[in-house]
Amino acid sequence: MLEIRDLKVWFDVREGFAKSRPLRAVDGVDLELRAGEALGIVGESGCGKSTLARAVLRLLPPTAGKILWLGRGIEALDAAAMRPLRRDLQIVFQDPLASLDPRMTVGEIVAEPLRVHEPGLDRTARGARVRAMLERVGLSADVIARYPHEFSGGQCQRIGIARAMVLQPKLLVCDEAVSALDVSIQAQIINLIADLKRDFGTGVLFVSHNLAVVRRLCDRVLVLYLGKPMETAPTAALFARPLHPYTRALLAAVPIPDPARQPARLAATLGGELPSPLDPPSGCVFRTRCPHAAAECAERAPDFRPPNSTALATQRVACHRLEEI
Amino acid sequence: MSDPSRGFWIDAARRLLRHRAAVVAGALIVLVTLLAAFGPAWSPHRFDAIDWENMGIAPGSTNAHWLGTDRLGRDLFVRTLQGVQISLQIGLLATLVSLCIGVAWGAIAGYVGGRLDEWMMRVVDVLYSLPYIFIVIILSTLFDRGNIQVLFLAIGAVGWLTMARIVRGQALSLRKREFIEAAIATGVSTPAIVWRHVVPNVVGPVIVYATLTIPQMILFESFLSFLGLGVQEPQASLGSLINEGAQEMESAAWLLLVPAAFLVTLLTCFNFLGDGLRDALDPREQ
Numbered sequence: 001m002l003e004i005r006d007l008k009v010w011f012d013v014r015e016g017f018a019k020s021r022p023l024r025a026v027d028g029v030d031l032e033l034r035a036g037e038a039l040g041i042v043g044e045s046g047c048g049k050s051t052l053a054r055a056v057l058r059l060l061p062p063t064a065g066k067i068l069w070l071g072r073g074i075e076a077l078d079a080a081a082m083r084p085l086r087r088d089l090q091i092v093f094q095d096p097l098a099s100l101d102p103r104m105t106v107g108e109i110v111a112e113p114l115r116v117h118e119p120g121l122d123r124t125a126r127g128a129r130v131r132a133m134l135e136r137v138g139l140s141a142d143v144i145a146r147y148p149h150e151f152s153g154g155q156c157q158r159i160g161i162a163r164a165m166v167l168q169p170k171l172l173v174c175d176e177a178v179s180a181l182d183v184s185i186q187a188q189i190i191n192l193i194a195d196l197k198r199d200f201g202t203g204v205l206f207v208s209h210n211l212a213v214v215r216r217l218c219d220r221v222l223v224l225y226l227g228k229p230m231e232t233a234p235t236a237a238l239f240a241r242p243l244h245p246y247t248r249a250l251l252a253a254v255p256i257p258d259p260a261r262q263p264a265r266l267a268a269t270l271g272g273e274l275p276s277p278l279d280p281p282s283g284c285v286f287r288t289r290c291p292h293a294a295a296e297c298a299e300r301a302p303d304f305r306p307p308n309s310t311a312l313a314t315q316r317v318a319c320h321r322l323e324e325i
Numbered sequence: 326m327s328d329p330s331r332g333f334w335i336d337a338a339r340r341l342l343r344h345r346a347a348v349v350a351g352a353l354i355v356l357v358t359l360l361a362a363f364g365p366a367w368s369p370h371r372f373d374a375i376d377w378e379n380m381g382i383a384p385g386s387t388n389a390h391w392l393g394t395d396r397l398g399r400d401l402f403v404r405t406l407q408g409v410q411i412s413l414q415i416g417l418l419a420t421l422v423s424l425c426i427g428v429a430w431g432a433i434a435g436y437v438g439g440r441l442d443e444w445m446m447r448v449v450d451v452l453y454s455l456p457y458i459f460i461v462i463i464l465s466t467l468f469d470r471g472n473i474q475v476l477f478l479a480i481g482a483v484g485w486l487t488m489a490r491i492v493r494g495q496a497l498s499l500r501k502r503e504f505i506e507a508a509i510a511t512g513v514s515t516p517a518i519v520w521r522h523v524v525p526n527v528v529g530p531v532i533v534y535a536t537l538t539i540p541q542m543i544l545f546e547s548f549l550s551f552l553g554l555g556v557q558e559p560q561a562s563l564g565s566l567i568n569e570g571a572q573e574m575e576s577a578a579w580l581l582l583v584p585a586a587f588l589v590t591l592l593t594c595f596n597f598l599g600d601g602l603r604d605a606l607d608p609r610e611q
């Protein structure tokens with residue numbers, strides 16, 4: 001359904017009078033998403049996963065590469081040509097309250113996609129769809145006259161999900177959709193997204209730094225580091241036998257009760273700081289923090305390839321020393 | 326947000342009602358407006374009728390004319406109310422014109438951004454640098470002298486510049502907000518985003534600025550009338566009345582003091598109301 005080939009998203013960063021340098025937020029990512037499938041995109045903050053999600057929806061212009069949606073290249077379409085496609089491409093944002101217009105009622109917010117893509121719908125029909133969707137996401141239909149700031153974070157996220165799902169899109173992008181919420185609420189929202197995915201057959205691109213959340217929801221996982229793919233695998237395989245040193249470090253940092261402390265834990269496991277994406281290490285971008293780094297790793301970037309063993313054919317990994325470690 | 330169960334506007338209204346000076350100012354404005362709207366019709370005198378028996382009468386010296394008459398025997402109270410009526414009309418009209426143009430211009434420039442923004446704001450800069458008074462004087466000679474409304478449509482059309490800058494600044498910061506990105510992701514067209522998302526979110530500062538523009542426009546009209554460029558006899562505006570009064574200041578001070586008192590009251594009230602609205606509509610001040 002969705003296929004991305006060698007996607008690059010670079011930003012020009014200007015520092016004072018210095019010449020602008022490209023910030024390689026996303027630097028050569030391939031991925032594929034089948035209808036009804038959920039793909040998790042994980043990595044530390046700053047690894048380019050949100051940029052990737054936004055580029056897929058053409059909210060940011062891609063620098064290079066291809067985005068194929070239902071077989072059609074959409075990487076170069078202009079805003080007007082993109083508009084009709086957006087019916088099937090929806091997004092849920094990280095900050096639930098900020099993504100809702102403070103001057104609109106909940107009813108108006110959820111009705112907006114219908115207004116745009118089904119202009120033929122009359123008021124009553126639209127109202128009925130909005131109410132049905134609100135109930136579907138676990139809110140009572142009488143919230144339509146109220147304003148976003150009257151709701152809690154979790155409820156706001158339900159409203160955001162209702163807005164995204166009211167057209168029954170083929171692809172739902174979730175950009176850190178639960179990371180701003182309390183842990184108990186996170187589980188409810190994840191379950192809601194999983195239910196909607198199952199019932200509507202929606203494909204989900206789930207961007208998160210939280211592996212536990214991804215494990216619950218996703219069929220496959222893509223691990224990003226400094227804008228480059230490190231490993232991709234079916235969720236079960238990835239958790240059972242992570243092959244890339246970075247994935248292993250991520251997993252080692254996961255089983256802790258408080259996900260907010262995950263970054264600290266990760267830093268402890270890995271040691272060192274995330275290098276600046278303005279100035280990525282040569283060769284393998286992970287080598288400055290990799291416990292297995294060798295001379296070869298600094299010279300040449302590793303290919304993103306399946307391991308030699310056929311038993312692991314569903315996985316793809318970018319590491320020179322994959323077979324040794 | 327003091328009480329999360331209430332809407333933004335209800336909250337704002339409650340904050341405004343707590344602002345004593347703004348409430349008093351608002352009430353006074355309503356009172357003066359009603360007086361100006363209906364007073365001249367109820368009075369036995371017409372603003373241009375000459376009372377041959379009572380010429381240049383001081384306030385309080387006859388029951389027929391509460392605030393006295395001018396040298397031509399015209400009732401000063403009625404003339405002043407008539408002047409308030411015209412001054413208010415002009416203030417509102419000019420503000421409305423500058424509001425419409427300024428909001429549209431600023432919202433489009435700020436939201437669309439890029440080259441269009443640069444170009445549109447350059448136009449504003451150029452217009453800013455033109456001598457304002459000069460333009461108005463030229464305009465006033467172009468239009469029919471007595472037709473002050475047309476003149477002030479023109480003034481409003483020049484006066485939208487600051488409004489455009491304010492709205493642009495707001496729109497520029499709004500553009501980065503997530504709910505705008507959400508609207509883009511939904512496929513809402515750019516004009517619809519400006520109209521449905523940007524404009525409602527800049528309406529607060531706009532109301533405040535408009536409230537503060539009305540007195541500016543009234544003052545400007547008075548200034549022009551004082552120069553003899555505005556309202557023509559026998560019509561009266563606060564400015565032309567003050568002009569007439571100033572000429573007789575030594576012998577008949579009331580002719581200056583009465584319209585001046587109305588003018589000062591109105592200007593002060595609008596400014597207090599504007600201040601109150603600013604506090605009420607900006608929750609960050611709380």
Ligand code: SF4
Nearest residue numbers: 284287290297319320
């Ligand atoms: S290529 Fe080298 S540095 Fe990179 S992950 Fe593999 S072993 Fe580590």
